[in-house]
Amino acid sequence: MSELEFQNVSYVNNGKEILHDLCIDFSPGSYVSIIGPSGSGKSTFLRLCCNLISSTKGTVLFHGKDVLQQNPIELRKKIGYCFQEPVLWGNTVDDNLSFPFQVRKQEIDEKKISCLLASFGLDEHFRKSEIKNLSGGEKQRVALIRTLLFEPEILLLDEVTSALDADNTGLVEKAILGLNQRGITVLWVTHNDAQSRKYADQLLTIENGRIKSLEAIK
């Protein structure tokens, strides 16, 4: 059974059709790169996946069950989404890293935080850094770590390396590959052609709100 499935899904906003009749499914543990011109509907597609918006037509299924029949909060805990523009809140990095624990009413797992920081090239002292002093790349990594603290079943990434240098992009790619090898499904929107083919096993192209192609990458 596929993990996530779109059945004739369309999405209309303010009278404008953003996505048209999408039919696609993703099997557990797949790694799919999503490409397409700006404004083609890639981000809307990801937002539909994690139920931040609902389709105006058609059905989105998660583990074979209509997402509209599932608890949206529990669903979002299983489908992590990292935004194109990293949004951080509070004063420090720690304020952001503690949020997923607060949401689940759990004790902060210091070890998990340290481990993730290290895998993204950041040290322990970084936790006390003030948000206003962070670079764009650092913000993106904090937002990504925040999403990964409780490993989701599906990870949605929206151009998460756009503000990173080559070294840090490599670190992020390696970390995501590691997660995928542990069975996490990855759907990664990118504008970088080389990146889209580097580790993914499928390449999905969206144009004008329609699926143009889905090709397997060897």
Add this chain to the structure above:
Amino acid sequence: MKGVAISDTSLLLASSLVLVSLLFSYFQKLKLEKETLISVIRAVIQLFAVGYILQFIFGMHNAAVTTLILLLMIFNASYNAAKRGKEIKNGILISYLSILIGAGTTLSVLLLSGAIQYEAYQIIPISGMIISNAMVAIGLCYRQLSSNFKSRRNEVEAKLSLGADILPASMDILRDSIRTGMVPTIDSTKTLGIVSLPGMMTGLILAGTPPLMAIRYQIMVTFMLLSTTAISSFLACFLSYRGFFNKRKQLR
């Protein structure tokens, strides 16, 4: 007590002060003469009408009528507050409940402590002050809520995507909006007696009340304004934020 008594003649003579404003407008070509005249005539008619109505109500000594007027005042205030937040769902009802509970709590404390009595001449002016203050605070809260849910949309959605329910996803926005509603009252409290002598205190002094007694009333008014503003702002924000989400816990 020896207060200021204003006779019809002195009131008529005082009306010549309007001429100053009219002449100023005329010579400076401000084109405000017509508007000034209309506003002055309206104010005089409205105040005389209110004066007669209040005199009639105060003379009735009827608790039910006083309560009815109180509820009408709250409805008017709710209607006006709701106009400040057109995006707020059920704005009138939420404002009504918020002001009713805010003003009700404050009035109950004042009544139970013996600071005031449930007499129209005490309840109506005091309620007027707290209700209008709550109305302004709620209006500010609504504007801030609407503007924050628009400008901080990404933040709310990022929190939702991390598995947060709508309350934790909105908490920072709620705090900011409640603060916005309360700040004007806190600021005016800080400057009481330094920047301004409040209207009520000035009125009491003019009516012949010794300043040390007048400040006691003003201190009581300050406490009740703070309490009503806090309760009403808190309730209005916490009752209205849900309207920004749909049943699927998605931001509208």
